[in-house]
Amino acid sequence: MLPIVECRLCHHRCRLDEGERGQCRVRINLDGKLYSLVYGKPCSVHIDPIEKKPLYHVLPASASFSLATAGCNLRCKFCQNWQISQSPPEETENIELPPESVVQEALRNHCRSIAYTYSDPVIFYEYMLDTAKLAKQNGLINIFRTAAFIEEEPLLELCPFIQTASVDLKGITEEYYEKMCAAKLEPVLQAVKIMHRQGVWVELTNLVVPTWNDKEKDIRDLCLWIKENLGPDVPLHFSRFWPMHQLKSLPPTPEKTLTRAREIGLEEGLHYVYVGNIPEHEGNNTYCPKDGKLLIRRIGYSILENNIIDGQCKFCGTHIPGLWA
Amino acid sequence: MNDRNLSRRRLLKFLAVFFTGLFAIRWQEIIRIFSQKNTRPNLKEAKHYSRSDDMAG
Numbered sequence: 001m002l003p004i005v006e007c008r009l010c011h012h013r014c015r016l017d018e019g020e021r022g023q024c025r026v027r028i029n030l031d032g033k034l035y036s037l038v039y040g041k042p043c044s045v046h047i048d049p050i051e052k053k054p055l056y057h058v059l060p061a062s063a064s065f066s067l068a069t070a071g072c073n074l075r076c077k078f079c080q081n082w083q084i085s086q087s088p089p090e091e092t093e094n095i096e097l098p099p100e101s102v103v104q105e106a107l108r109n110h111c112r113s114i115a116y117t118y119s120d121p122v123i124f125y126e127y128m129l130d131t132a133k134l135a136k137q138n139g140l141i142n143i144f145r146t147a148a149f150i151e152e153e154p155l156l157e158l159c160p161f162i163q164t165a166s167v168d169l170k171g172i173t174e175e176y177y178e179k180m181c182a183a184k185l186e187p188v189l190q191a192v193k194i195m196h197r198q199g200v201w202v203e204l205t206n207l208v209v210p211t212w213n214d215k216e217k218d219i220r221d222l223c224l225w226i227k228e229n230l231g232p233d234v235p236l237h238f239s240r241f242w243p244m245h246q247l248k249s250l251p252p253t254p255e256k257t258l259t260r261a262r263e264i265g266l267e268e269g270l271h272y273v274y275v276g277n278i279p280e281h282e283g284n285n286t287y288c289p290k291d292g293k294l295l296i297r298r299i300g301y302s303i304l305e306n307n308i309i310d311g312q313c314k315f316c317g318t319h320i321p322g323l324w325a
Numbered sequence: 326m327n328d329r330n331l332s333r334r335r336l337l338k339f340l341a342v343f344f345t346g347l348f349a350i351r352w353q354e355i356i357r358i359f360s361q362k363n364t365r366p367n368l369k370e371a372k373h374y375s376r377s378d379d380m381a382g
Contacts, residue, residue: 003376003377003378003379004376004377005374005375005376005377006374006375006376006377007371007373007374008373008374008375009371009372009373009374027371030368032376033370033376034370034371034374035366035368035369035370035371036367036368036369036370036371037366037367037368038366038367039367039368039369040367040369041366041367089366096367125371125372125373126369126371126372127369129372151373153373154372154373157372
């Protein structure tokens with residue numbers, strides 16, 4: 001009898017019989033070995049502004065070579081990329097793009113970073129890891145765009161090769177993670193702490209979904225957790241929900257809810273709290289936490305003004321944390 | 326004259342059927358090529374897993 005295989009990449013810990021796939025749809029037990037079905041086979045490849053990740057403290061106005069494969073280990077009801085994330089690789093249009101080609105293409109297109117994004121890159125871990133190693137050797141920055149539902153061991157193996165992580169902290173209660181994403185909160189919090197401790201530049205995004213996680217208490221608890229566990233300098237992006245996938249009946253997040261969320265974050269002492277998906281909102285901009293002056297003015301993904309010089313506020317010299325050059 | 330017309334009609338009919346068939350086959354092939362998804366998996370042995378014969382208990 002062929003052995004059962006247990007995948008120890010994410011906290012689902014799928015136990016797979018022969019020929020069976022994990023919840024991610026892209027990892028399979030064949031002859032007692034676990035295989036990735038999507039190595040070097042992305043289904044989405046684009047060049048994006050880095051602000052789209054969203055990363056506001058990393059190489060502003062630079063281009064990021066962004067890619068994803070099919071599959072995901074979460075089941076978020078609001079997923080904006082559900083066509084790829086909730087599909088097996090047989091149902092997506094894939095191209096052959098081995099790690100060397102990803103790096104070559106990124107350099108050829110004058111990108112300064114490679115973003116593993118769109119679906120959750122945890123599920124194409126081996127592809128991401130090999131690409132990230134090559135990218136780092138070639139002077140590129142690696143961006144881990146993730147929900148951080150990953151076990152400690154693979155995460156620690158990955159950390160030396162990724163410089164930045166844009167993490168979706170989807171909510172702050174176990175109930176929310178369970179009902180909305182079919183995942184768990186605690187492992188995500190642990191993973192975020194590990195990345196931060198390992199020196200990875202972390203920015204967090206919270207998608208504010210009306211009636212689900214938009215209560216003032218939830219938002220305050222989330223901000224408090226960040227301040228207590230990561231410190232006030234970790235940027236937090238409150239992002240506007242748009243009706244998608246299984247939540248088409250909900251309205252978009254009202255602007256005032258996001259404005260209030262940002263106020264709560266600032267009240268709780270976070271230094272960099274942003275509002276996303278609402279162009280021209282003042283929460284798109286970066287302000288100096290010391291003198292309150294405007295440092296980076298943004299409209300959508302465009303930078304209109306940048307007053308950060310060598311990682312410091314041009315006006316008062318305050319150090320602004322991030323990867324600026 | 327009637328025989329010549331009949332032959333010509335048969336020839337035209339044959340050619341019509343032949344090229345329609347040929348075109349249909351080629352067209353199916355063309356559709357197949359363009360609608361083909363690159364679904365052949367690149368099997369890569371994954372990291373971070375264990376087998377039941379290695380597991381305790």
